[in-house]
Amino acid sequence: MIAWLLPLASFVLILFFGKRMGSHGRYAGHVATGAIVTSAVLSFVALFGSWLPNHQLPEQAHHDTDHNSHPEENSHSDEAADHARANNQLPVQQVALALAADEHQAPQVEKPYYYGDWYTWAQFGTLDKPDKLKLTIGYYIDALTVLMFCMVGLIASCVHIYAMGYMHDELHDFTDPEVTLSNGSKLKRPGRYYRFFQYLSLFCFSMFGVVIAGNLAMIFVFWELVGICSYFLIGFYIERKSASNAANKAFIVNRVGDFGMLIGLMALWCSLGTFAFGDKQDDHGAVVRTEAGQIAEPGLFSQLRSQQNDYQLRPTESVIAEQTRIAPKLGAESSEPANTAGQWLLLVAGVGIFCGCVGKSAQFPLHVWLPDAMEGPTPVSALVHSATMVAAGVYLVGRFFPVFTPEVLLVIAYTGCITLLLAATIAITATDIKRVLAYSTVSQLGYMMLSLGLGGWVAGLFHLITHACFKGLLFLCSGSVIHGVHTNDMTEMGGLRKKMPVTAYTMLVGCLAIIGAGLPVVGIGLSGYYSKDAIIELAWHYAILNPTHSILKWAPIIGALITAFYMFRLWYMTFAGQPRNQQRYDHAHESPRVMTGPLVLLAILAISVGWTLPWGNLSVNGLLEQARPDGTLEASHGALLADLQIPNEHHSHAQAIKVPAGWAAFSTAAAGLLLATIIYLWRLLNPAEIRQAFPFRQLHSLLWNKWWFDELYWAVFVAPAMFLARQIARFDLGVLDWILHSMAALCRSGARLVGGFFDATVVDGTVDTFASGTWSLGLWLRKIQTGSLRQYVVFIVVATVLMFVVITRVQVYVASG
Amino acid sequence: MPEITHLPLASLLTEPVGVAHYVIVGAILFTCGVLCMATKRNALGVLMGIELVLNGANLNFIAFGSSVLRNDANSLGLDGQLIALFVIVLAAAEAAVALAIVLNFYNNYNSVDVDRAELLQG
Numbered sequence: 054m055i056a057w058l059l060p061l062a063s064f065v066l067i068l069f070f071g072k073r074m075g076s077h078g079r080y081a082g083h084v085a086t087g088a089i090v091t092s093a094v095l096s097f098v099a100l101f102g103s104w105l106p107n108h109q110l111p112e113q114a115h116h117d118t119d120h121n122s123h124p125e126e127n128s129h130s131d132e133a134a135d136h137a138r139a140n141n142q143l144p145v146q147q148v149a150l151a152l153a154a155d156e157h158q159a160p161q162v163e164k165p166y167y168y169g170d171w172y173t174w175a176q177f178g179t180l181d182k183p184d185k186l187k188l189t190i191g192y193y194i195d196a197l198t199v200l201m202f203c204m205v206g207l208i209a210s211c212v213h214i215y216a217m218g219y220m221h222d223e224l225h226d227f228t229d230p231e232v233t234l235s236n237g238s239k240l241k242r243p244g245r246y247y248r249f250f251q252y253l254s255l256f257c258f259s260m261f262g263v264v265i266a267g268n269l270a271m272i273f274v275f276w277e278l279v280g281i282c283s284y285f286l287i288g289f290y291i292e293r294k295s296a297s298n299a300a301n302k303a304f305i306v307n308r309v310g311d312f313g314m315l316i317g318l319m320a321l322w323c324s325l326g327t328f329a330f331g332d333k334q335d336d337h338g339a340v341v342r343t344e345a346g347q348i349a350e351p352g353l354f355s356q357l358r359s360q361q362n363d364y365q366l367r368p369t370e371s372v373i374a375e376q377t378r379i380a381p382k383l384g385a386e387s388s389e390p391a392n393t394a395g396q397w398l399l400l401v402a403g404v405g406i407f408c409g410c411v412g413k414s415a416q417f418p419l420h421v422w423l424p425d426a427m428e429g430p431t432p433v434s435a436l437v438h439s440a441t442m443v444a445a446g447v448y449l450v451g452r453f454f455p456v457f458t459p460e461v462l463l464v465i466a467y468t469g470c471i472t473l474l475l476a477a478t479i480a481i482t483a484t485d486i487k488r489v490l491a492y493s494t495v496s497q498l499g500y501m502m503l504s505l506g507l508g509g510w511v512a513g514l515f516h517l518i519t520h521a522c523f524k525g526l527l528f529l530c531s532g533s534v535i536h537g538v539h540t541n542d543m544t545e546m547g548g549l550r551k552k553m554p555v556t557a558y559t560m561l562v563g564c565l566a567i568i569g570a571g572l573p574v575v576g577i578g579l580s581g582y583y584s585k586d587a588i589i590e591l592a593w594h595y596a597i598l599n600p601t602h603s604i605l606k607w608a609p610i611i612g613a614l615i616t617a618f619y620m621f622r623l624w625y626m627t628f629a630g631q632p633r634n635q636q637r638y639d640h641a642h643e644s645p646r647v648m649t650g651p652l653v654l655l656a657i658l659a660i661s662v663g664w665t666l667p668w669g670n671l672s673v674n675g676l677l678e679q680a681r682p683d684g685t686l687e688a689s690h691g692a693l694l695a696d697l698q699i700p701n702e703h704h705s706h707a708q709a710i711k712v713p714a715g716w717a718a719f720s721t722a723a724a725g726l727l728l729a730t731i732i733y734l735w736r737l738l739n740p741a742e743i744r745q746a747f748p749f750r751q752l753h754s755l756l757w758n759k760w761w762f763d764e765l766y767w768a769v770f771v772a773p774a775m776f777l778a779r780q781i782a783r784f785d786l787g788v789l790d791w792i793l794h795s796m797a798a799l800c801r802s803g804a805r806l807v808g809g810f811f812d813a814t815v816v817d818g819t820v821d822t823f824a825s826g827t828w829s830l831g832l833w834l835r836k837i838q839t840g841s842l843r844q845y846v847v848f849i850v851v852a853t854v855l856m857f858v859v860i861t862r863v864q865v866y867v868a869s870g
Numbered sequence: 871m872p873e874i875t876h877l878p879l880a881s882l883l884t885e886p887v888g889v890a891h892y893v894i895v896g897a898i899l900f901t902c903g904v905l906c907m908a909t910k911r912n913a914l915g916v917l918m919g920i921e922l923v924l925n926g927a928n929l930n931f932i933a934f935g936s937s938v939l940r941n942d943a944n945s946l947g948l949d950g951q952l953i954a955l956f957v958i959v960l961a962a963a964e965a966a967v968a969l970a971i972v973l974n975f976y977n978n979y980n981s982v983d984v985d986r987a988e989l990l991q992g
Contacts, residue, residue: 840991842916842984846907 093206191267211651216432310412317405403461414446431532466506473499512587583663617725625733892933899926
C-alpha cells in the first residue's frame with residue numbers, strides 16, 4: 054500500500070511546491086524519481102520477500118516435452134503439504150479440484166489471493182439492505198498484481214531517470230520551435246520541468262491504483278484517472294495546437310470506450326449485485342463462509358465460476374433472472390433453451406467491459422488516438438503509451454477473464470486480429486520514428502488481445518510484460534535519437550550507428566526482441582521469442598479445433614512478418630547506411646549517461662525476462678500460472694455458438710503443435726528481416742521505385758493515409774458534431790441572446806418611461822411645487838418686513854387690539870359653553 | 871339733547887363722571903399717541919407719540935384704581951396713582967434711552983427721518 058501511495062504523495066508535493074524546488078523545479082525530478090524508485094523497490098521486496106517464499110511456484114510444465122507428471126505430482130503434493138502446514142499462518146484460498154488425469158494437463162495450481170476493502174466511501178441501498186451498492190477502495194492482490202506492480206514500477210523508474218535527462222530543456226526558458234506566434238517569432242516561455250514530473254507521479258499513482266483495485270468501481274475511477282493523466286502528458290506542450298488536439302483526441306476516444314465499459318459495469322451489477330472481485334475474507338484471510346459452507350459474500354468471479362460447477366463459467370440464477378426480466382423490453386423472446394439462458398446478458402456485459410479496453414488499449418476501431426499521442430515528450434510515450442496505460446486495457450481483460458464467455462472471447466480475438474494487421478501495415482510506410490513505434494504498439498496490443506481471446510491467459514499477459522520491457526526500451530532509444538538529432542523524421546537520419554553506439558545497439562536488442570528472435574529447436578531466445586511463440590502456438594491449436602476461424606492463425610504469423618519488416622526498416626533507416634542529412638548527422642551526439650543507463654538496463658531485461666531462473670523456479674510464466682483464474686485452464690465450449698471451442702492452454706504446448714508453429718514464427722520473422730535488409734541495407738531494391746509501381750501506389754497511398762480512418766471519423770463523427778454545435782451556437786446567439794437583449798431593451802425603455810414621465814413630472818413636480826410654494830410664501834411674507842418703523846408701530850397696535858378682542862371673545866365663549 | 875340719546879355712549883354725557891369717562895379719555899389719548907407714532911416722520915415726533923400712549927395708559931390705571939371699583943376699607947385708595955407714578959418714571963427712562971438711539975441714528979445718517987431707517991427691509 055505504501056508503494057501505491059508514494060507516487061501520490063510525490064504528486065501532491067510537486068503540485069504545491071514544484072516551482073520552488075530549485076531553479077525551475079530541478080529537484081522536482083529527484084522527488085518524483087525517488088518516489089517511484091522506492092515504489093519499485095518495495096514492490097520487488099514484496100515479490101521476493103513475501104510473496105514467493107509464501108507461495109511457491111510450480112515447476113515449469115510448459116517447455117518440457119513430456120510431462121507424465123510424476124515429478125510434478127510430487128512437487129504439487131509437497132506444495133499442498135507446505136500449504137497445509139503454513140495454513141495456520143498464511144491466508145490461501147481453499148481450492149479443491151478434481152481434474153481429469155490427463156497426462157498433458159498440468160495440475161491446477163492453487164490460486165492464492167488477498168482481497169479486502171480499505172475504505173468504504175459510499176453506500177447506497179434500501180433500508181433493510183443498506184449496502185446494496187457499496188463503493189469502496191479495496192485491493193485484490195494475487196501474483197498478477199504483484200507482477201504488474203513490479204513491472205510498472207521498474208519501467209516507470211527507468212523512464213523517470215531517463216526523463217530527468219531528456220527534459221533538461223525545460224529547466225530554463227524554452228523556445229518552442231514548433232509554435233509560431235502571430236508576429237512570426239517563435240514562442241518563448243518559462244520551463245515547466247516540475248509540472249512534467251507532477252503529472253508523471255499522478256500517472257504512476259493511478260496506474261498502481263488500476264492494478265491493485267479490488268472492485269469494478271475502483272477500477273473505473275482509476276481508469277478515468279489514467280485517462281486524464283494521459284491527456285495532461287500528451288498535451289504537455291500546451292502551446293502547440295497539434296499537441297492539444299492530440300490530447301483531446303486521446304481523451305475523447307477513451308471516453309467512447311468508457312461508455313461501453315459503463316454498460317458492461319451496469320449489466321454486471323444488476324445481475325450479480327456486487328462490484329467486488331474476490332470473496333469476502335475475514336481478518337485471517339480465509340474466505341468467510343456461512344454455516345452451510347457456502348461462501349458468505351462472493352465476489353464476481355466466485356459467482357460466475359463457482360466451486361459447484363467446477364469453476365466453469367455458468368450464469369448464475371440472478372443473471373438468468375435479470376435477462377428474462379429485461380428481454381421482453383428489448384423485444385426478444387423470454388423463454389430460451391436451458392443451455393443458452395443468461396448467455397446474452399453475459400455477452401453484453403463482457404463486450405461492454407471489453408469496449409473500455411478497446412478505447413484504452415487502442416484497438417480497432419478506437420486506435421486513432423495512439424499515433425497522435427506521440428505529440429507528447431518521448432518519456433511519456435515510453436511510459437504511458439507503450440508499457441503501462443495501454444497495458445491497463447489488457448490487464449483488465451486478463452482480470453476479467455473468468456467473466457468472459459467464449460463468444461466474448463471470440464469478439465476479443467477478432468478485434469485483436471484486425472488491429473494487429475491494420476497497425477502493422479500502416480507502420481510499413483510511416484516515416485516518423487515515433488509513429489512507427491506507436492503503430493507497433495497498437496499491433497502488439499492486438500497480439501495480446503488476440504491471445505487472450507483465444508484462451509491464452511498466460512501467453513497474453515506474458516506478452517504484455519515482455520512487450521513493456523522491449524517497447525519501453527525502443528521508445529527510450531528513439532527518444533535518445535530524437536534528442537541527439539533534434540528531429541523525428543527518419544528520412545533525415547541515417548548512419549547514426551557510429552555516432553550513438555549505445556543507443557544503436559540497445560535498440561537492436563529491442564528490435565530483435567520484438568520480432569521474437571530465437572532458436573526454435575533449442576528453445577532459447579530473447580524475451581519476445583517466448584511470448585510470441587506462445588501466442589502462435591495457441592493460435593495454431595485454436596485453428597485446429599475451430600477450422601472456421603483459421604484466419605486467427607494466419608494473422609499473427611503474417612503479422613510477425615510485417616513486424617520484422619518494419620522494425621528493421623526503422624533500424625536500418627536510422628542507424629545504418631549513409632546519412633541523409635549531413636547537417637543533422639554532424640550535430641548528432643550520444644546522450645548523457647542518465648539517459649543511456651536506463652537503456653542498458655531495459656536491454657538486459659528485454660533479453661532475460663522470458664527465461665526461467667534455476668533457483669526457485671522463478672519465471673514470469675510461473676508467476677502468471679499462479680495467478681491464473683480458476684477454471685480457465687479447461688477447454689470450454691461456447692453456449693450461443695455451439696461449435697466454438699476454447700482450447701486448454703497447456704495443450705498447445707504439445708509437440709505436434711509446437712514444432713510447426715515455432716517454425717512458422719521463425720521463418721516469417723526471418724523472411725521479414727531479410728526483406729528489410731534487402732531493401733534498406735543492401736539497397737538491392739529501391740523503395741521509391743516500388744512505391745510508384747502498380748499496385749503499390751494505391752496501396753502506399755492507403756497505408757500512408759492510415760487507411761483513411763482519421764478522415765472517416767472526421768466526416769462521420771466530428772464534422773456532424775461540429776455542425777450541430779455551430780447550429781446550436783447560432784440558436785444560442787440568435788434566439789436566446791435576442792430574447793435577453795430585447796428584455797434588456799424593454800427594461801431600459803420602461804425605465805426611461807417611468808423615469809422620464811413619472812419621475813420628472815410627478816415626483817419632481819411635487820417637490821418643485823413645494824419648493825416654489827415655500828419660496829413664494831417666503832417672498833410674500835418678506836413684504837411684511839418693510840423696514841419702515843411707522844408701519845411696525847401700526848402692526849403692533851393692531852395686533853395687540855386684535856389679541857385683546859380674540860381673548861375676550863374666547864373667554865366669553867368658554868365661559869358660556 | 872334728547873336727539874342724541876340713541877347713540878351708544880350718549881348716556882355718558884348726562885351721568886356724573888365715573889370710570890367710563892376716564893377710560894374713554896385714556897383711550898382717546900392712546901389713539902392719538904398711536905396715530906402720532908404711526909404718522910410722524912420725525913423720530914422725535916414718534917417719541918412724543920410714545921409719551922402720549924403711556925399717558926393714556928396711566929389714565930387707565932388711575933381709573934381702575936379708584937375707590938369706585940375697589941371697596942377696600944383699609945387701603946388708601948391710591949393704588950392707581952402709585953402705578954401711574956411708576957409708569958411716568960419708566961417713561962422718562964425709556965425716553966432717555968430712545969433719545970440716545972435717535973442721537974446715534976443722527977450720527978450715522980445726519981437726519982432724524984424715520985423713513986431712512988430701512989436697513990432691515992426684507
